[in-house]
Amino acid sequence: MIRVLVVDDEALVRSGLRMILEAAGDMVVVGEARDGDEAVAATTRLRPQVVLMDVRMPGTDGLAAAARVLTAPEAPKLIMLTTFDLDEYVHEALRLGAVGFLLKDTPPRELAAAVRTVATGQAMLSPTVIKRLITSFADRAPSRAESARNRLASLTAREEDVIRVLARGLSNAEIGRELGLAEATVKAHVSRLLAKLGVANRVQAAILVHDADLG
Structure with missing residues (x-):
């Protein structure tokens, strides 16, 4: 079973993600966190293989948490979640070592497939995501x-x-x-x-x- 930690400040979103992932049959949500500080603590305590992390959260946001989670020993694979097609934080998160990002309206099957992909050590970077990154950072x-x-x-x-x-x-x-x-x-x-x-x-x-x- 793939061990997943879900991080989002909205309880409804966390519940929805848990239902989608656990319905897949080959993964289990080992914990939830409401902000970046909780995410770092939960990652250390629960040792998930994959972390789904919201980018924008009150307090310690997903980017600040990613910097801490990804430098820890035996760091998990990190996928950033966002409601924005073009989010300036996503580029920096990928530079930090996140293996991809998903929009929160990603279809359930694609969400589960992305978690499986990163759990095997591969990056989750679809052509659609690449196109958004190129557009967002065209003024390099x-x-x-x-x-x-x-x-x-x-x-x-x-x-x-x-x-x-x-x-x-x-x-x-x-x-x-x-x-x-x-x-x-x-x-x-x-x-x-x-x-x-x-x-x-x-x-x-x-x-x-x-x-x-x-x-």
Whole structure:
């Protein structure tokens, strides 16, 4: 069973998320939290595999809590929840190490699928989410774009091919089909390029591609 912690300041939202997740049959909500401080304490106490965290909460918000949760030993996988299509906090949360974000009106089946995806160690970054991030941060500072391009310059030509496709939200199998590579080969390329770039996950790698305006 996948252990999940639900964090939202609205009791009705927490109850709804619990019902959706536990109805999936392969996950259990081990706890709930109303704000960032409670989320940090609950993560330490309950050791969930996945945390669903609201971005905007009174007191300690989701971004401040994410910074603390993701630097803890044996940190859980973190998915940010938001009611906003374009939320300035989401970009920073992904930089901190969150593996994706979902809108609160995400269909139940997609919500459960996202939790399963991140629980296996993969990032949850759909093409729709990427499009929103690109639109939201289209006015990237030139210095940030130049820095991103300099970091990507360390990649081989094949690794650059892989990361460009990865940045569109494709899985290893989909990348392999598009580039004519075995899935195991893609996995090896992804592991190497993440290490080269010094990023924690595929989401951060995708953001780097978009900062460099290569996506």
